[in-house]
Amino acid sequence: MAFLEIDSLRKRFGSLEILKGIDLTLDKGGFLVLVGPSGCGKSTLLNTIAGLETISSGEIRIDGDVINDLHPSKRDIAMVFQSYALYPNMTVAQNMAFGMEMRGVPKQERDKAVAEVAKTLQIEHLLKRRPSQLSGGQRQRVAMGRALVRQPRVFLFDEPLSNLDAKLRVDMRVEIKRLHSQTGTTIVYVTHDQIEAMTLATRIAVLKDGELQQVGSPYEVYNSPANLFVADFMGSPSMNLIEAKIARTNGAASIVLERPGAEPIVMPAPVSADATKLRDGGAVIFGIRPEAVSDPESADRNSKHIATFPCRVDLVEPAGSDTFVVTTIAGKEVTARMRADADVRPGQNVSFAFNLDKAVLFDPASTQRI
Amino acid sequence: MTAAADLITATPRRERARHSLTTRVVIYGLLIFFAFVYLIPLVVMVMTSLKPLDEVTGGNMFALPHELTFAPWIDAWGKARIGVSETTGIAGYFWNSIKMVVPAVIISTLLGALNGYVLTKWRFPGHKLVFGMMLFACFIPFQSVIIPMAVILGWFGQFGNTLSDLTGFSFGFGNPTVNLVFVHTVYGLGFTTLFFRNYYEAFPTELVKAAQIDGASFFQIFRRILLPNSAPIIIVTVIYQFTNIWNDFLFGSTFAAGDSSPMTVALNNIVNTSTGIVEYNVNMAAAIIAAAPTLFVYIVGGRYFVRGLMAGAVKG
């Protein structure tokens, strides 16, 4: 039995359905990241777990206990808010101790718990300050400290890093990751940043319009996206999605990518696709991540299927560590990731190596992966 | 890009301040002229109150007192003629006003704060309608409620008499001060609710959520989280209510009579007394005493008052 279980959870505001039957589980010590574009319902989902919003139907269990109808304070959860929500009239120490104070924990114990957590987070020197005297990163730490001090069964994070500047965000991301691996806490984390999702999660749930698109490990979600939405949403730069046709010859399926003014690209169907579903002449969407398209020299040597074709270069974007090269196939811009020192110029014809081990096919009608 | 932006920020700011000398002289001249216009009535009041009566009637009102006297102030406070016969001074009426203002301000501010809290942080279907309806209380002319109020307060008085006969104590029913506290509380609710609602509207709801998760109850959240962070709006509301209630004349003259009148009514009676000679100096001393509490409050907290009033008025 999983530690956190959500069964067919629905949430309606009047006639508007925000969450359309969510089923999710998370094991103890797991790190679940809810990710999706804004308005997808991820924050609402988090709030229902916290008890800050009621649910219309369904069930939420923590460690086997149904907590649907419990007041937020009775659910044994802690939450870190986007704005940190530190009480401006209290010192850092008072902020951290407030929850225990409300539960009637004696002062001595409160002080002890606060001191311990402050030590872990290295915020001891801030304890007597007020939130207005702290920097963004310090506030973030205090907000986490307030959650930690409670030792709850589940931690909830609502876009906790989105108010920090880029560099601090990366630092705090590492910090949260370290904290999780040290303390082994169970975390549900909401973000719209797919890099945060990939780096932090043990499990990612991708939401769109109140529906779960895919739940799985970061590896699964990244490499085997369940549908076009997930494929497009996860990863930066995003996956190349190209319209293609299937050609069957002698029982072997191959993919044809039309190119106006040039020979079509024909290559064997990716191994990830269910070959029985590929009809001759059928339309598919061919998906391949930029890092799986490269110059032949830097192509993955362990890959069993690499197809190399010359393509005309439209645009070159040097990014320091890599160079992104853009070409057009089947009317779509296709981005390839090449070596930083790859000598390519717009207008040239360059060999592009497609790593078909990493390619996926989607059904254009249902948008699902084949 | 950045340089261009800097350029834009730098120049027009100084441009705006850099009027020609003539323009600046005209601007300052106008501002100082108006400052005089606004100050003169107060200056004349103060000077008149410090002159003996013959100097007021015989001399120039702009002239400084030849013979400085505080007798008008002492008379105004302790001996002035209020109405036709009494010569009690305004002391008693001053305290009447204090006894009316203090409870009315405290009660209406507290209720306004609670209302604002509920209307922003504990919303329920129809909260907008409820707020809209309460807001209307700010805009009615009091003339349109004064007759029913007089009738109701009459009933309260009778009820107080009955209670008094039965128990020997009227529990405040029929007491003019209690009546005025009640009336001012009721008709102040619209404003106090408006002020606090607008303030709490901008108060981060995440703080309330965090407090809920921390296990704080409805009143604990109010007392521990919202109230300690409400100092600016409390100052505004208290000053606004204090000024309005202290300065009220219509309710005071309608619902309280004789010895129980508030300060404004007593002042009006002194000034417009029809017997004897007009003691301008005493009148002015009484007027300044009547204005002193609100002026004091304004001088102490005026900055917050205006700032907050803007927030309420411009948004509302």
Add this chain to the structure above:
Amino acid sequence: MTVSGVAPIARTATRRPRALRGYLQGVLPKLVLAPSFILVLIFVYGFNLWTLFLSFTNSKAFATTNIVGFLNYKRLWDWTFETDPPSSWYTAIVNMGLFGGLYVVFCLFLGLTLAILLDQKIRGEGILRPIYLYPLALSFIVTGTAWKLFLDPRIGLEKAVHDWGWTSFHFDWVVNPSMMIYCVAIAGVWQTSGFVMAMFLAGLRGVDGEIIKAAQIDGASTFATYRRIIIPIMRPVFFSAIIILTHMAIKSYDLVLSVTGKNPGGAAELPSTFMYSYTFTRNQMAVGSTSAVIMLMTIAAIMVPCLYSELREKGR
């Protein structure tokens, strides 16, 4: 879309009666709001309806329930055209137009002028602003008392100017029945224009600085920037000011009494004094109620279009 700030816990808790505390926490907000809301319902809405009802009766010294239809309205309608000799209602309406118009227009004009002057990066703004604003702290009774003295020809302005040598100077409006109402307007403008200045100043300061920079880069002069950009942006402030000023003009009662000295001969009659004297001294409560209803309707007639146009603007 605004989603309710905090979940109403009551809804989930009612399904489980054992969670009594949760249930209480759920209804508590409404329980806290209820007393204020009920007070407003009764004492604002109920009383307005009551006054409306009274205007259809023949109540004299006491409220009765004898319905006489629109008789009282017809009387006021007839009085509106009774100009020779003028009925007190006719005088009240004419004075209302004069006083209200002058009061609103001059408050807006002075307020805006002072605000724009103060907005020119003035040194000493911190001293000037409170000077313009302090009259707001004074009650209308004190204001009236001060201006009555100041304008009194026997000891005030006229005498002072005579003392200075300009003996032909003549200014007796405050004791001249046909000019009294202008003195009321002067005193009113003095009392309130500082507040309007503060509103406009807040509005001016709220205008996005980048818009002004853009206008200046487009080559607009300071004057053109104000006229074409800033003042139009401050439309909502104008609406707020107009609503507040008309509301104050229509209900103001004490100012007239104190400036004119209890309104001798009814020369400075306003609807508010008309309402009061008919209700409480002439024992014509029904007529008083009718005039109160008309006052309420007038305020509504000015407020509703302003609010409507504001809300429509925001809705866009």
